[in-house]
Amino acid sequence: MTVLDAPVEVPTRGALTSRPYQVSSVRHQTHDIVTIDVAPQQHPIAFKPGQFDMVYVYGVGEAAISISSDPATPGLLSHTIRAVGWVTKALNDLQPGTTIGIRGPYGRPWPLEEAEGKDLVVITGGIGMAPVRPAIVQALRHRERFGRIVLLKGARSPRDLVFRDDLDRWHADRSIDVHVTVDSAVRGWSGRVGVVTKLIPRVPFDPENSVILLCGPEVMMWFSAEALLGRGVPAERIYVTLERNMKCGVGSCGHCQLGSKFLCRDGPVFSWDEVAALLDVREL
């Protein structure tokens, strides 16, 4: 190894430094999920679908949050957040006009180019819509490049359904085949009831010529992957996005390791054949 003879050049600062952004609007999606918009005029964040940011609340802390807006609209950057703990609850309670900190984008995006010329099948559970929404929006902008575009979307109950206006719009213009299901119905729900994985064997798409984007709780992704493999989709064309505790986003804090992978840097998007054996080891 090298000894440094002369002073090394200290690289540009700031890999871990948040930048302030003013919240332009807070849109309540459900009782515990909000979409927070900022208008990053000064420091736009160019991102690809599936990438995430570290979002900071003054004095509270940071959380890894996927970018849920349209990559082609740099003037609007959105994050959709479910309140589960300190930071995410504080984000849910924000008022427009407040400043938050953002650094990013981080991580490996969804392989949308690979899906061109094929069917694009998106399967989500709950807040799992957030990281795939930019992919769907981008695919619809270039609709002609894809075969079928199918969305299987699960939620615990009708009141937990996020991005309803998107769903209504996509449903109406028929450019995308939307299937929504809830785990448990309430009065007035006329849609499907049951777990989203149950839909996989039935919906029309070409298993041998498709790319799958899968995002939800790990068990849901596990069962979905099994169902997809059962239908003949090759493991290397099933993509999942994984969640682990993340403190840095840049491969240095060590928290997000799964085997030899740093999820923040090598992922969070992986093909099923890259991670299935690792996810199969309990508590790895």
Place this chain on the structure above:
Amino acid sequence: MYAPEVEAPAAVVLPASGLDDLLTALTGRGYEVRGPTLRDGVVIHDRLTGAQDLPRGVGDEQRPGHYRTTPREDDALFGYAVGPSSAKRALFPPRQPLWSAVSVGDADFEIREADRPSPRVALFGLRPCELAAIAVQDRVLLHGAVPDEVYTANRADLLLIGVECGDPAATCFCSSMATGPGTDQGADLLLTELLGGEHRFLLRAPTAAGQALVADLDTRPATEADLAARDALLEDAAGAMERHLDTDGVHDLLLGNLEHPRWDDIAKRCLACGNCTLVCPTCFCTTVEDTTDLAGTTATRERRWDSCFSLDFTHTGPASVRNTTRARYRQWLTHKLATWIDQFDTSGCVGCGRCITWCPVGIDLTAEVATIKRTSEDPDAPARS
């Protein structure tokens, strides 16, 4: 940047009485010198004002879960092995302020980055395993995808002065990891303490900075006898090493045995205290803390060492991923000896033995690896990384 020497200059000899001149030469060049010194019965790294601060005539006794300094019968200045502190403390400190958010009005704030000076520091008396540990940290924190700003700043104006080992502890296994007891690289200046006959130091300077230092000292050329004394010293040291780790195939051995019953056995003894990660010179995991001042006008973000042994480390949503001690010890050991190689093309272990000595229950990774190897159910099981 790095300028490898075309030809290694010949070794020279400095009488033990001249060591103070070396320290003076360093301070004269503006370096803050940090090196081994005795504090509360433990050899640690701290600021040195002169050779009188070195632990003279001090040895040590190390075993799993046991450390004690002992008097020696000679005047050796480096007659002990590594203590609990390592260069990591200086280059990647336990607490590192990152930035502050200073509030402006009710709902707005500005970011102020922490000062990041590059202190002019000479780390003195580092053992070959410690130099190797710096080389490992260089790979992780300097040459990684995103160079770490704290490490890079502390590394920028650093001088390294190594000392070869004549008296390894019973917990050392550097010869297995090919990091010691002798070395030709990793430092600006390398010392070998020779005790038989005249108390003297053999000096070798692999870099220009080291050579410039040597030029300031009153030395004589090394003789065949001096060089032979060094060879004998290193041979004895390697021969005295009680512990060994069989690195051959250890990557696949561990990753192919993720469900080995030995992990359960270790978990019965391990307290998940994290001592091993704190004393390890290569462990780099960190977490961050946000604190707000009393007035609520400044929120400071600080990074501090973390340990994969803590339950919070993998907290995600309703629970942690690694709930059991079994999973946490397995993560630590497989990272050190296996996945580290995939990530950084080097082992994460340099064989310093600190984790063995400072483990309160004396868990010894070399013994655990040997047991897994001996009892590996399926030596051909696929390695998962």
